[in-house]
Amino acid sequence: MIRVQPKLTSPLQAGSLPTRVPRLIAIGGGKGGVGKTFVTTNVAITLARMGHRVVAMDADLDGANLHTCLGVANPEISLADFVAGRVNEPAKLLIQTRESNLQLIAGTHSNLHQPQPDKTRRVELLRGLRRLDTDYVLIDLGAGSQPAALDYFLVANEGLLIMRPEPTSVENAYSFLRAAFYRRLRLAARGHGVRELVEEATDQRNEKGIRTPHDLMREIEAISPVEGRRLMHTMRAFRPRVVVNEARTAADIKLGFAVVSVCEKFFGFKADYLGYVNYQNEARESVSAREPLCDYKADSDAARYLSRIAAKLAGVPLSRRGEP
Ligand SMILES: Nc1ncnc2c1ncn2[C@@H]1O[C@H](COP(=O)(O)OP(=O)(O)O)[C@@H](O)[C@H]1O
Ligand SMILES: [Mg+2]
Structure with missing residues (x-):
């Protein structure tokens, strides 16, 4: 019997393809000024120094400043070029930083407000990000709960919710989570009447008295137990x-x-409690000095806590357990 051998891809060809899909980590929190860019900067650098290849992308097109924190004074190309259709491949937006393992996708390279990519463009962007030959893509989100920020948060492998211990920040963080949760449900809902129910529930003063996502899941189960169970399963992945x-x-x-x-x-x-970072006087100074805190004050508590967060994200076991 003659066996037909399958045509093998040459090892050289195989080697030229990215070996794995990068892990997407979105850093959000609903409110401005809570430290999203600060955390993104220091975690990105720490991961890079651990030997991982990292891309940090600034998705805050209203107040792009990640480039400054990463020591890139005037980015010549940015996400705004992708939104405007001048560049079609996210790989072409990469800018090398001072850190050998760390590249940047800047938000904008002028101070003007830039619109977020529309839905189709966002899908193309995310597809392009997953094709990048890197280990991690960190996405620094802007303030607010706009659909673009929610989508990055939802499709990412990890969604970090940064909050400051003050009522306004906590309130905004909950609104962000609630909006993300409902968006995910709305996209996943299929059953008759279920999508409408989700729509209705997004209005906090809805007549059905649905006040929390928990109430909503109960209502869905009542009208369709099968759909309720399926969506419950989907929502379990939201962490x-x-x-x-x-x-x-x-x-x-x-x-x-x-x-x-x-x-x-x-x-x-x-949700998981990934960790905390203490208030550190030198944090502000480090931003003014355009140096990451992990260099500006490498022996500070905050630098230590930030590297602990990076290690947890990279799955490195910590020696002390039982604390965030
Ligand atoms: N742990 C901290 N201790 C002290 N200041 C901090 C800390 N984290 C952030 N900051 C300061 O807060 C300001 C806002 O942080 P930023 O990361 O730009 O917020 P966001 O990106 O959420 O808008 C920055 O000037 C930064 O130096
Ligand atoms: Mg920011």
């Missing part, structure tokens, strides 16, 4: 990771645990 930044007291540190239990009780999904 935001909370970071408390600028912690000053023990109560601030405990905030992360409180948020995790609120998510479970009222939202019906699990």
